[in-house]
Amino acid sequence: xxxxxxxxxxxxxxxxxxxxxxxxxxxxxxxxxxxxxxxxxxxxxxxxxxxxxxxxxxxxxxxxxxxxxxxxxx
Numbered sequence: 001x002x003x004x005x006x007x008x009x010x011x012x013x014x015x016x017x018x019x020x021x022x023x024x025x026x027x028x029x030x031x032x033x034x035x036x037x038x039x040x041x042x043x044x045x046x047x048x049x050x051x052x053x054x055x056x057x058x059x060x061x062x063x064x065x066x067x068x069x070x071x072x073x074x
Contacts, residue, residue: 031065
């Protein structure tokens with residue numbers, strides 16, 4: 001049973017790892033940029049869900065950010 005409007009899943013390969021081990025996007029030019037001193041968890045990109053409205057909002061934001069990065073050659 002899922003009780004939240006949006007959920008993500010922690011990546012098992014990084015579970016319990018320090019943020020220094022996470023393979024976050026570190027290029028400041030990217031829409032997905034996360035500074036080295038930020039980020040507490042690393043999520044698995046292929047398993048998420050929630051209400052239709054929230055999943056659409058999430059995937060739309062991700063798509064828009066990817067299009068900006070692509071237009072900028074990232």
